Amino acid sequence: MALMRVEAAAGQYQVRIEAGLLERAGRIIGETIGSRRLFVVADEAVWACLGDRLAAGLEGLEWTLLSTPLGEPRKRLATVEELCDRMHRAGADRRSAVLAFGGGIAGDVGGFVAASYMRGIDAVQVPTTLLAQVDASVGGKTGVNLASGKNLVGAFHQPRLVLVDTDSLNTLPEREYRAGLQEVVKHGIIRSGELFAYMERGHSAVTRRDTVAVERMIADSVRIKSEVVRIDEREGGLRRILNFGHTLGHALEAETGYGLLLHGEAVAFGMIAAAKLSELRSRLNAADRERIEETVLSYVSIPSLEGLDARRIAARISGDKKSVGGKARFVLVDRIGSVSEELDPPEDCVVEATQHALQVCSLPAALVV
Amino acid sequence: MALMRVEAAAGQYQVRIEAGLLERAGRIIGETIGSRRLFVVADEAVWACLGDRLAAGLEGLEWTLLSTPLGEPRKRLATVEELCDRMHRAGADRRSAVLAFGGGIAGDVGGFVAASYMRGIDAVQVPTTLLAQVDASVGGKTGVNLASGKNLVGAFHQPRLVLVDTDSLNTLPEREYRAGLQEVVKHGIIRSGELFAYMERGHSAVTRRDTVAVERMIADSVRIKSEVVRIDEREGGLRRILNFGHTLGHALEAETGYGLLLHGEAVAFGMIAAAKLSELRSRLNAADRERIEETVLSYVSIPSLEGLDARRIAARISGDKKSVGGKARFVLVDRIGSVSEELDPPEDCVVEATQHALQVCSLPAALVV
Numbered sequence A, B: 001m002a003l004m005r006v007e008a009a010a011g012q013y014q015v016r017i018e019a020g021l022l023e024r025a026g027r028i029i030g031e032t033i034g035s036r037r038l039f040v041v042a043d044e045a046v047w048a049c050l051g052d053r054l055a056a057g058l059e060g061l062e063w064t065l066l067s068t069p070l071g072e073p074r075k076r077l078a079t080v081e082e083l084c085d086r087m088h089r090a091g092a093d094r095r096s097a098v099l100a101f102g103g104g105i106a107g108d109v110g111g112f113v114a115a116s117y118m119r120g121i122d123a124v125q126v127p128t129t130l131l132a133q134v135d136a137s138v139g140g141k142t143g144v145n146l147a148s149g150k151n152l153v154g155a156f157h158q159p160r161l162v163l164v165d166t167d168s169l170n171t172l173p174e175r176e177y178r179a180g181l182q183e184v185v186k187h188g189i190i191r192s193g194e195l196f197a198y199m200e201r202g203h204s205a206v207t208r209r210d211t212v213a214v215e216r217m218i219a220d221s222v223r224i225k226s227e228v229v230r231i232d233e234r235e236g237g238l239r240r241i242l243n244f245g246h247t248l249g250h251a252l253e254a255e256t257g258y259g260l261l262l263h264g265e266a267v268a269f270g271m272i273a274a275a276k277l278s279e280l281r282s283r284l285n286a287a288d289r290e291r292i293e294e295t296v297l298s299y300v301s302i303p304s305l306e307g308l309d310a311r312r313i314a315a316r317i318s319g320d321k322k323s324v325g326g327k328a329r330f331v332l333v334d335r336i337g338s339v340s341e342e343l344d345p346p347e348d349c350v351v352e353a354t355q356h357a358l359q360v361c362s363l364p365a366a367l368v369v
Helices: A021-033 A046-056 A077-089 A104-116 A129-134 A166-171 A174-191 A193-201 A204-208 A211-231 A238-243 A246-257 A263-280 A285-297 A310-319 A347-362 B022-033 B042-057 B076-091 B104-116 B130-138 B166-170 B174-191 B193-201 B203-207 B209-233 B238-243 B246-255 B265-278 B286-298 B310-314 B345-364
Strands: A002-008 A013-019 A038-043 A065-067 A097-102 A121-128 A141-146 A149-156 A161-165 A329-337 A338-343 B002-008 B011-018 B038-043 B063-070 B097-102 B122-127 B141-146 B148-154 B161-165 B329-335 B337-344
Touching: A002 A211, A013 A121, A013 A211, A013 B042, A013 B286, A021 A046, A021 A097, A021 A121, A021 A161, A038 A104, A046 A065, A046 A166, A065 A077, A077 A141, A077 B076, A077 B141, A077 B148, A077 B174, A097 B329, A104 A141, A104 A149, A104 B148, A121 A129, A121 B076, A129 A174, A129 A211, A141 B076, A149 A246, A149 B076, A149 B104, A161 A166, A166 A211, A174 A193, A174 A211, A174 A238, A174 A263, A174 A285, A174 A338, A193 A204, A193 A211, A193 A285, A204 A211, A211 A238, A211 B174, A238 A246, A238 A329, A238 A338, A246 A263, A246 A285, A246 A310, A246 A329, A246 A347, A263 A285, A263 A329, A263 A347, A285 A329, A285 A347, A285 B246, A310 A347, A347 B161, B002 B209, B002 B337, B011 B209, B022 B042, B022 B097, B022 B122, B022 B161, B038 B042, B038 B104, B042 B063, B042 B166, B063 B076, B063 B161, B076 B104, B076 B130, B076 B141, B097 B104, B104 B130, B104 B141, B122 B130, B130 B174, B130 B209, B130 B265, B161 B166, B174 B209, B174 B238, B174 B265, B174 B286, B174 B337, B193 B203, B193 B209, B193 B286, B209 B238, B238 B246, B238 B337, B246 B265, B246 B310, B246 B329, B246 B345, B265 B286, B265 B329, B265 B345, B286 B329, B286 B345, B310 B345
Parallel strands: A013 A161, A038 A065, A038 A097, A097 A121, A121 A161, B011 B161, B038 B063, B038 B097, B097 B122, B122 B161
Antiparallel strands: A002 A013, A141 A149, A329 A338, B002 B011, B141 B148, B329 B337
């Protein structure tokens, strides 16, 4: 069991990481935010799988289920409106709280509903996928997509409490689990050589979802992310290092139309490209670049990227929302555990790094690990 | 010319009140927030009337017009989505700013677009109606309606700058001007006996929109509102006094289906009811209650409320979003210039006060003034 405190401008909140938390959710919520009406914004598919356990945990509280399909196409303002409307009709007021239950999309949508309903009510995050547990549930980013781009409408809204039940990973599909591991590897690369080394050597425990390994990965990730976010809540500076692998990752997601790859898989690609770019820019040595590639690829199989054009992918960067005034920002690796930003690296290098990532990701996994 | 500084948690901002500001908008914006791409969220009807003047003022800046009809039915998330999408397609990034141009709805919608686009970019408010100038442009409340209720989705997002061009009132329809005056009267009742007395005795200058009178009303209102909001930005306590007249006002708006009354007219009704309720609760003396009624009614003609049932209006209060845990909060007058809250006054008194307001508002104005 791990218990961490995250500092944010709006106050401190607790992240609990423990097996079997769902069944104890109600008691912990009551102790933390007091007696409130809870509105459970749940991904329909997750609710079918884990709803019984959470329902048992909420016994005795006054709560209302708002279950709805929460795939990527539903991550839109129309869904926010539907959920707010259901809450209002069910009598939600300023003292009510939202419990967001599911993967990253449930957290983003449920969090934005909490941020916006009556201009902001309390949120409890209960992430059920590894990706959401190590990433989205800390930091307060919430939001939805526009037709023209991802995550373009949203709010910073810190939760009051985050409950991570490691047991919820037992039913997570293998591909999603492995995609989630990429954000753990990312946390190692950007800020902890030790976590990275653990991911290198702990492959067997990690892939069989050993409880101790899972708890460690999540706790380390939450610690790293919460440190970064504490220093820079609004993404003025340091927080941008969390975008490592995301610049070209987002470009790849856009280029493949968002259907082909899981987010973690796109980040895997983006990290390989960013590591190569770091080498091309004389920041990272070849040996560490290879360690990054090997570790990333040991945890993920990326669907075939055949036929994709590196130049086209690279050209998408200037449309990314992390760009400012048309300049592309890249987070590059100086050594494993330490990164820094580079503004507008030469286009040729970006294309070469992208080309390299396309090649490496297309190799049969057996050749790499 | 008046220049006020408003303090908010997110920093200080400037409110400028002056005739002819539209033509100088660009220079002041440049001096205040630096050189930015501006996206002008404008009510189509206001743009038709005043757009040339603002366009002249923005010459030399890089700006994009997003003109759209912004009546009450368009104050919805679909409009926010449409505007954000247009901004993104036009290349808006984190450093861009929104300039909200028009009445209260333009401010609410444009402000919420600024609060949400990429999780928050800068906003400049340029209110063109009296109501928006004395009320909505200060305090950072932004948001839109749901099908099931008004202002239920939104954010607190302080502007970086507010430009109030008193000349823009020259083209404001008489009924809207008079509805806006009600919020000025409200500011007097809740916090300044002096402003109230000015509204009592300055009737002639006020109704002919004398420049000095207009500037004084707006400056006093901004000062009062910004003091209240500085002390209580998030509506935990003091800020609720700004809701004076709004509890029963909102109930009346809901009961009449939002089409019949302007917001200021509903507030006029709500203030008369709240003053009567204050008398019934032995807070306010009859003479001051009458002064309030007379001053309110001297500035407004409320459309016929015949056939409305006081009991039904009062019954709507518990559904109002200012209610907590089913208890109705009323802001009541202790003396002119000073108010305090009462939780759940007896239902009979609320009905009697509502009934009184229905009667008084139905009298021919000549009998009252």
